[in-house]
Amino acid sequence: MTEAQESVGDLVASEIQEAQAINNGTCDQRLDHLRRAQELIIHHDPSGSLLDNFLDEMLEFMIDSDAKIRCFVVGFILEACKKEMELIKKMGSNLLFMLSDQSQNVSVTKKVINVATLLYPLLLSWMSKQKNPDQETELAWENFAVLKGRVLHQIESENEGIRTQTFKFLESCILAQTPKTAQSEGSKADSMSLDQVPRDHRFISYRKLDLEAKQYIDSLLQQLSAAHISSLNLLTVISCLTNIARQRPEYMEKVLLxxxxxxxxxxxxxxxxxxxxxxxxxKMHLLRLLKHEASSPFHPQITTLLTDLGASQQEVLRALPSDSELKRRMRRPGESADAGAPQRKRAKPEEASTSQVVVEADDDQEDDDASAADSETKRTQSAIDITGQYLYDKLTAKNVADLVLVSMTMLPDEMPPNFQSSYTPIAAAGTEAQIRHLSRMMATQFTAQGVGPGVEQGKREAREKYLERQSAKMEGAVMPPTPAHISASSGESSMAPPPPPPAKPPGQPLYGVQGQQKASKRLIQFGLAHITRPMQPEERSRMIQFAFEHIINSEKRALQGGGATAHQKLMVRLACRFAPGPLTSSFEDLLLTFIMADQKSRSDLAILWVYETYAQFQGFTQLATAAEEQDRYDRYGRCLCRLLETLFERGEHKETLFHKILLEAPHITPDALLCLKRACLDKVYGAFGMTTLREMILTRPRQRSELLCVLLDFSYYERPDLKTQSLETAKELFQLDWIRPDVKEFVGTLLENVLRPQPPPVLFGEEQGRPVRMMVWDEHTIRACLYLYLNLLPLDHSLIQKLAEVYALANTEVKKVIFRVLEAPVKAMGMHSEALLLLLDNCPKGAETLAARIVHLLTERNAPTKELVIRLKNLHNSRGTDVRSLIPVLTGLDKAEILKALPKFVLSAGMQRSVQGVFNRLLTGKNIETGAPPMSAQELMVELHKIEPKTNDEMKYLISAMGLLFSQSNTYTKDVLAGVIQTLLDLDPMPTLMMRTILQALTLYPVLNGFIMNVLHRLIGKQVWTQPKLWEGFVKCCQKTIPQCFQVLLHLPPVQLRALFLASLAQGEDIRRPLIEHVRSLPGHQQAHVPAEILRTIMEDPTTAATKVEAEVDETALEEEAERQMVEDEDEEEEAREQLLLEEDDNDDAETPQAADEVEQRRPVSSESGDSPVEDI
Amino acid sequence: MGRLKLAVSCSSNMNRSMEAHSFLAKKGFNVQSFGSGNQVKLPGPSPDRPNVYEFNSATYNDIYNDLVMKDKTLYTQNGLLHMLDRNRRIKESPQKFQTCEDRFDVIICLEERVYDQILEDLQTRESVDGQSVHVINMDIQDNHEEATIGALFVCDLCTRLEACEDLDNEIDEVLTDFESKCNRNILHTICFY
Structure with missing residues (x-):
């Protein structure tokens, strides 16, 4: 490494460091540093080592927060790649990353697209030059292909700038992927073109690139016809297309069109x-194209277009190449300068044949599509040509004049702004060229509308081709899918042809005439959006409905295809998820009908429907439109009820679905419940409903009380089957711990109804069997309220308490009914029931009679238990209840108690009917402790005699009570009576009624005569005459027993004897004479035994001797009379008082059922025992 | 969006573009001015005898001196000297757009003929990096008063454009608004370097 290089490296490092270091500085400063670093790296380092060294550092800025810095990095990538293409392997992914910029910064995205635009030709060029590309290169190519795809997606971007850049990218791609021709101009010599790509490249497909380019061009061309394109984009596309036309003249025709x-x-x-x-x-672009040498075949079109666009003749002429140049061009092989429609028409079959060849040569699908698309354009063109020629022939002066006249009526009132701005006077009206241009313009519109001879021909061809394909398909050839345009055109042909466009007067620019038709008149490539128009609401809803019906009707196919569930879901959701309206309700109707048509096999669908609406109501699924919770609930309820009601109306409430819905629906609405109720009321299949209801009560805890109400309500219906079913089910449910309280509460409420002054309205109605509302209680209604309660009583004895409470407050009528219906349940309870005993302990005030009645019922056949006795006794003592309440437990009382109670029975007027029963119990009942009857017959009689009646009435009652006993000759035999009399004689004082009893016994059993004589003797010994009543009876007895009594009479003291004579004489019987006879007939020694005084008394006439005797007797009689008078007065008083009390008692009695019963019964007390005064239930 | 790089252009880079240049520069815009004609033409003593200078070679100062020399009174009266005096304080010499290598974001033409010329130039240039430039035309008559009013409009337009978050995306709307407000015919297109 040289020193210079080292120093440059240092510089770069320091620049980068500074750029990193400046955190708070402006980004311009940092950019400056970075730019300098880039400058050094790219341009001051011939070796390229710096680039390698600092690449990563530079790329680090890629994630900088500032968009400008990021943009710079993108630019840097381009520069780096320009310098060293290898680096694309590393940086391709970086670009991709930046395109999907995390902050969605538009400028970064645009920059990336821009860089891609510039980079792509370079990359393609570099790639295609690689002789032996390695794996990484191929990867880089694939990476870039992804980038390309992403960029091309941006053509749909919302942002105009991004779209603009994307168009430029398309342009760049098209240029790089199409072959250069000799006529290409305006680009640098070294710019990339498809011909530089070797056909045998390992991973770059020449053909694929070529096809892609064609698609790209189509998509660019499509932009021109998009109705919503903005002016900026339109301008960009125009400029891009012009560039393409200039550099790739083969597309000139397409672009011009x-x-x-x-x-x-x-x-x-x-x-x-x-x-x-x-x-x-x-205009400017066309002028530039005009200069292009490849444009000469299109000069007539371009010049007319230019004239229309307002270019002056001069401008056009200036742009036209000189004649000499033209001539030079004309010599070229290929197309002649004045190539018009006929030539192109001729060119068409050639094109078709070439594309045919392509299909044969290469079976690549896209290739076929592309060539088809290509021929599509050709066809449109040729269609325009054909129609243009056709119209040209038709545009005679007469026709044109007609057209103008016709179209005058269609002129808008105001000149449209578009027309105003673009109208240019027609320079060369009427000339050959102008007519041709006009006919061509009209042909364009015709073709766009799909009319005219050209289109017809095109269609014919398309159809032929389509049929050809179909037949090939039938023969089994594997064919690529039919391109959309063919089906589209055939589809169009099947539709009614749109009305022909209004004819235009010559020279008038077509687009300015009628704004509203403009969009539809445009010549466009197929696009669904263009051939469709908004439907009328009615039509739309009709179509939607048809679609829905279609879906519904395809059930079978869905089943076959295994998509049954999806099919059901689809139907249900369509019917439910949209806002309620006429359409939705028609969906619902359809769905309902569908389900009903075969409800057995579509029950799942019904359930699904119910669930879907419920899910919506709960908000588990979203509706297409928001709805209030109440609305959603209503919808759910409606769905449920409609299903149920429809089933019911169809009489299918016996079917499984009806019950399935009820059992499976997540919630039962009140209306649904009504449906169920109606089903239960069904005379034939009501039982099914009941069963379902029962199931629901068991399985739906949340709605249990509502459901129970429905079930239990049936209990007060008149229909016996309903009542029974309701009761049986209720009994069953009552066994369940978790339901019992609810049932109890319900029956309690029902029971309390009877306390109301009037029967509640729920009891009445058609269903209930009581159509007329009654304002007073009657036995039926009361019974209806009691029915369920009483029947549940044996299951839960504690209910009795409540019953007693209600009873205490209820009126007489209700009490009576309760009495009547009580027997069965109470007997079922038995006397050992704790609850019963408890009731006796805590008897509510006013319910004592009920308690008594219950005890009575219980003891009718069974001896009372000790507990019962004790409690009843207590009750009697503490509350002072009617003594009759003690009757059932007489056998449980000790003798003292019985004796205490006995007079109350015997002497009371109200009790007379009970007396027989009491005696029966006393004589035949068994004491619960001893097992013996509480009293012997003798005892009872004696005890009766001991009672001292105070009034005549009481005396009467007592006598009749005794009469009852006497009548029982089985019990009261002569021995018993003799015993009784014997006992009575020993009493002191002797009972008043004793003589009566003796007389009675004598009448019943004459054999007792002797015994009675003895008794009379004893009476004389007891000085019977001191008791006037007894003496009276004595006299009677003597009268009856003549002559046996003579022996007795002889023992009477003379005074008494004389009184007796007198008394009998007063009664019309003379005893003295028979007695005299008797004495005289006596044997002598016996006569001797007769005292002389007696004899004298006998012999003397009692009437004569009377004075003397009377004085004595009168004295005593007077005293007695006075005494008696006093007693009688007292008695009268007593009697009056008692009378008063009795009346009160009577009143009381009237209110007690027993009294009422007695009144009602009015039947004589039979001698048979065990007959209760109260009627059996 | 940072500051826009603006260009204003009239035919001779004398009156309208310089008025706008001066106004925009005072407001702090990043602006350059150009002429698009073949030569710099100034009114002469009669309509058929204009004063003609070459772009780029003749400075405003030269022209000023030349005119002073030719007829100081006339050119003082018709305001040419005053205008030139202003111009020479803004920049050296009239510039021809076609010869300028600089890049701009927006080019504002003040006459339709100028717009045509500039488009012609931009569209025939060898494409370099595909960077986009908006070319806008607004007709302003070539006199002092109109130039002053025009400068106000240009400034208004530039202010609106600079206020855009995303110029490419919003320019259509801005121009439509502006057009209805200033009631002038606006042409607009996009070119690529």
Missing amino acids: AFETLHVNLPPTLGTSQVKSVRKEL
């Missing part, structure tokens, strides 16, 4: 001055 089209179809977006600029640009 494009300019021609552009001239009459300037983009509508351009402003007035922009139009002017573009026209100026076109």
Whole structure:
């Protein structure tokens, strides 16, 4: 290394260091340093070693934060490559990196494209010169191909500057990838062209490059016809195309044609001055082309175009090459100077044949495409030529005049600005050249619209070619895909032909006539955007609908192709994801119909639909348009209900799908629930609905209470099947711990309904079986409310408490119904139920009767348990309940208690009907402890006698109670009665009714006569006459027992005897005479035993002896009378009081069901035991 | 976007372009001025006898002296001397655009003929590196008053252009705006070095 080199190296190093060091300085300073370093590296180092040494340091600036520095680095890469092309291997990727600049800086991107533009020809040139390229070179080439692709993408960039640079890049690529010809001009001698690429290069394909170039040109040409191109881009493209035309004259014709089209179809977006600029640009470029030697075949076209663009004759003439030069050119082989349409027409078959050859020679697909595209352009051209010629023949003076007249009506009211700015007076109107030009312009428009003989011919040819291809395909030849343009043109032909363009008056520039038609009139290459027009909304929605129908109808194919799921998803999403509107709803209708058409096999689709809407509602999937949560929910609900309702209406609620939807839907809306309810109400298939409902209750914890309500609601329906099903299901669910509370709550609420003054409206309705709303409770409605509760009672005894509470508050009607329906559940509970006992312990106030009723029901057939007895006793004692409540547990009471209660039964008017039952229990029941009847028959009778009635009524009741006993001749045999009488005799004082009983016994059992005589004897001993009632009975008894009683009478004291005579005499019976007879008939010794005083009494007439006796008797009788009077007064008082109480009791009784029952029943108490006063349920 | 490199050009680089040059330079723009004609032409004693000088060779000072020598009163009266005096304080001599090697971002022409000439020149130059340049035309009549007004417009335009974030992308819009504001016909194209 020489010293000079070393010092340069030092300089570079120091410059770079400074550039790195300046952190806070302006970037211009740093740029200066870098520029100096670059200068030194590139230009002051012949050896090139510095470049190697400092390359990495320089490239480090590539990630500098300043865009200018980065731009500089890009520039440096270019310079470095220019100096040493090998480096592209290293730096190609750097360029790629910079293109996708991290900060998206436009200037850097532009710089990279710019550098690529310059670098590409150099690179291609260098590559093609490599004799034995190594792997790295090939890699570099591939790298650059990637870069190229990326750059070409930028043609779609948003940024105008980037697009502009991209166009330049295209130009550079085209120039480098097309062969130079002898007529090429304007470029440096050493500039790159395709002919420098060797055909046998290892990795660069000549053909591929050639094809690429053709595509690039097409894409540039396409830019000219893009309606939205900006003026800046348009200018750039024009300049690029001119450059290409000048340097590659083979494209001259294409370019000129494009300019021609552009001239009459300037983009509508351009402003007035922009139009002017573009026209100026076109003019200048055309003038330059005019000078080009290869342009001579096109001079007529160019000059007419120039005239239209406003160029003066002089300008044109100045640009035209001199005659001598022209002549020189004409001598050249190839095309003649005045080559017009006919020549080009002739050229066409040649072209076709060459492209044919190409196809045969090379089966490369792109090649075929490109040649097809090429011939496409040719065809358009020739079509214009043919039509032009056709029109030229037609443009006679008469026709033209007609055309002008016709088109006058179409003239716009105001002159369009485009026309105003571009109109130039026609210099040579009516001349041959002008007519030709006009016909050509018109032909251009015709062709663009696809009419005219030229187009017809083109189409014919295209069709032939297409058919040829098809037949080749049929024969099995592997063909590249049909190029788009063919199908497009055939597609066009199948459409209705657009209306012919309005004819133009001669000389009038075509594009200025009608602004609105301008876009469609432009001659363009095929592009979907150009041949389509916006559809009418109705048409559009119709098409969309058709498309949707088509999708739907392709189910079979989707199935065959294994895309069933995708197909379903597609349908569902199309139907759901767009905002609701007429279109969407028609989609939904279609989808629904589709599902219903074969709901068995499309159930998945239905479920998918439901899920999709639900996912939208939850926000799991995005809608095309945002919607409120409520809307989304409504949509979900609608989808669900429509499916269900439609199924229901079709009578398919018995099908699986109906239930599947309900079971699988993520959420059941109230409306859906209604559907289910309706399904449950179905007379035939309701059970299916019930089963589903039950499943849902089990599997949907979140909606359990709603669902339960539906189920349990059925329990108060009139229809028995519904009721039963509801009940059965409820019972089943009630067994489950996690559902029970809900059920309990529901039945509780239902039960509480009966406390309302009126039945709630829910009970009424067609469905419920009670179509008319009633304003008062009746048995049916009450029963409806109680039904479920009572049926659940055996399952959960604790419910009884609630029932009791409600009962306590309820009115009589309800109470009555409860009484009636209570039997079955209570019996099912049994008397050992804890809850029952608890109820007796804590009986709510007012529910005592219920408690009593329950106990009664329980003890009807079974002896009460001790616990029951105790509790009921307590209840009775603490609340003072009706004594009747004790009847069931009489067998559980001890004797004292029974005796205490007994008078209450026997003496009360209200109890008379219970008396028989009480006696039955006492006599036949078994004491729960001893197992013996609580009382023996004798005991009972005796106890009855012990009762002391205070009033006549009570006496009456007591007598009738005894009568009940007497009537039971099985129980009360003569022995029993004798026992009773015996016992009674021992009592002191003797019961009032004793004599009555004796008389009764005598009547029932006459055999007891002897026994009774003894009794009478004993009575005399007990001075029976001291008790008037008994004495009365005694007298009666004696009367009855004549003559047996004579023996007894003889033992009476004379006073009493006389009184007896009198008393019997008063009753119309004379005992004395038979007695006299009896005494006289007595044997003598017996007569002797008769005391004389008695005899005397017998013998004397009692009426005569009366005075004496009466005085005695009267005295006592008076006293007694007075006494009795007093007692009676008291009794009356007592009676009145009792009467009052009874009335109260009666009132109470009226409210108690039992009383009511009794009223209702009105049947005689039978002697049969065990008959309850309350009707069985 | 940094400062733009501007060029203003009229036919002779005397009146309109120099007025704009002087105005823009005072405002701190990076500006150069040019003529695009073949020669520098100044009004003479009669329309058919103009004073003609060669570009680049004749300095403003030379021309000034020449005119003083020829007819000081006339040229003082019609303001030529005053103009030349101003010009010689701005730069040495009239420059012809076609001979200038410098690169610009924007070239502003002040007459359509000048625009044509400059385009002709730019488009026929040998292409070097593809750097783009915007060429804009704004018609200004060749007299003192119009030149002064024109300079104001040019300055306004340049201010707008420099305010652009991305000139290539926004120039169409800026020009459309400007055109409607100044009510003058604007031509615009892009060329590549």
